Amino acid sequence: MKICTSRLTIRPMTMADLQASFAHRSCPQTSRYISDQITLAQAKQRLAENCQPWLGEENQRLALAITLNGLNELIGEVMFKYTNKTSLVGEIGYRLKKEVIGKGYAFEAVNAFIAQLFSQLEVMKIVAVCAVDNTPSWRLMEKLQMQREGVFKSHFLIGGERLDAYSYGICRP
Helix, strand or coil: CCEECCCEEEEECCHHHHHHHHHHHCCHHHHCCCCCCCCHHHHHHHHHHHCCCCCCCCCCCEEEEEEECCCCCEEEEEEEEEEECCCCEEEEEEEECHHHCCCCHHHHHHHHHHHHHHHHCCCCEEEEEEECCCHHHHHHHHHCCCEEEEEEEEEEEECCEEEEEEEEEEECC
16 A cells, blocks of 8 residues: 655555664654564564565554655654454554654655555554543644544553553544
8 A cells, every 4th residue: 555645645654664663663652652662673574574465364553654645764653453354443643753843744654545445455443542641633633623432541551551542533524
């Protein structure tokens, strides 16, 4: 899957993305609400998994690189996986490197990604989950017309801390 917007190209990830992917995955600012910081070896393993052909199996990630048009350098990632393929429900995730946060790239990328998912895949509902304290993430979900559907208590364990999470969803138009 490849998606082009006015400023971005969203493309399959390659092993050449390792250093850029590791940089934002190991950044405390961009990983604070997503996961504990990872090692280069862990980043390499995750990237190798993400470079495998996507078969659309339940819980298999379709991970794509976000790049600026005309440049091939990864500035972020978007991800989709079926969480309940029988019901055609999938989950998205996203992450940008700190240097590009606040420029509208997340909205542009995720909005185009959701549209492409609904257009190309059998998916009736897309969900996303974020820590309650991750205000920029849940504001993005609301800007994307996703609806807050609930609160998961003590949903994440990150850095030894239990975090509550909001669940958002959007159904096929």
